[in-house]
Amino acid sequence: METLFLSAQDPQTAEKAAEILKHGGLVALPTETVYGLGANGLDGDAVLKIFEAKGRPQDNPLILHVAQPEDIREICDPIPETAWRLAERFWPGPLTMVLPCRPSVPRRTTAGLDTVAVRCPRTPITREIIRLSGVPIAAPSANRSGKPSTTTAEHVRHDMEGRIDAIVDGGPCDVGVESTIVDLTGPVARLLRPGGVTPEQLRDVVGELIVDKAVTSQIDKDAVVRAPGMKYKHYAPQGEVKIIAGPREKAAAYIRRQFQDGDAVLCFEEELPLYEGCNPTAYGKESDTATLAHGLFAALRDLDRADIRVIFARCPEGGGVAYAVQNRLRKAAGFQIVTEDQL
Secondary structure: OOEEEOOOOOOOOOHHHHHHOOOOEEEEEEEEEOOOOEEEEOHHHHHHHHHHOOOOOOOOEEHHHHHHHHHHOOOOOOOOOHHHHHHHHHHHOOOEEEEOOOOOOOOHHHEEEEEEEEEOOOHHHHHHHHHHHHEEEEEEEEEOOOOOOOOHHHHHHHHHHHOOEEEOOOOOOOOOOOOEEEEEOOOOOOEEEOOOOOOOHHHHHOEEEEHHHHHHOOOOOOOOOOOOOOOOOOOOOOOOOEEEEOOOHHHHHHHHHHOOOOOOEEEEEHHHHHHHHOOOOEEOOEEHHHHHHHHHHHHHHHHHOOOEEEEEEEOOOOOOOOHHHHHHHHHOOOOOOOOOHOO
């Protein structure tokens, strides 16, 4: 398959991409979070192509993307008042809501569930493509399944050239980690995946918020999940990832004792001098967690090489966007963490 490369700056791109989607094709789309691999979310055959291109397990549900908040009426019912309050506050933006779905949504999109994850992305070109296509667009991250997500069109090209119909280049993604997912189908809102909308921001709107077990630990491989990114090892380069917690100097001393040829270090910019000679890569500033979210996947992709054996990773602490970075790194490490008392 020849992959067409389209620029978001070209006024004809939205129409070209929408036509491909209308005819059952696959288009990689830029969003503020990561690039998504889009298909007509109401066409089961088109959705199947997503799973095939990514090598994605079919029990992993997809997110449906809409052009404007009101469009969820066509795919969700009933819609609680909480959903509209969250949409008013955070849409368009990096928040996904899990809601009961209408029969028109194929079970292939929902992984057999009677609920569906929905989002209205912030990126104008992508909303226009969705509008012109006339259907909600199913779009998981545009990477090979299990690998670090794509935050530039070049990342998508590396993983998907020859496997999909088109890539829309909208430049680097602003947020850099996937959307926050909150389940609104129970009596209390439940956080299924942290992202650009923080738990603190969610609680300002919904009040009580339960954090699902999948956010902080590995869940059983046979578990039925209600949203993407909960069950399988995600975001992982080829080398083994180990998170090293604890104070800066103590962690660096531990890493230097363990370090071997073929290893690498993923750290904060402030820590680079501590790892001279240890193949360090900085993914942002510990003092500015937004830069960590923005740079994480690009750094993991840079370290996704066969010659790297172990990646010793430093992870931010605390809430806000740091909470989402923690989640992604823990998933990449398969929740393998060396704690401070083990240093």
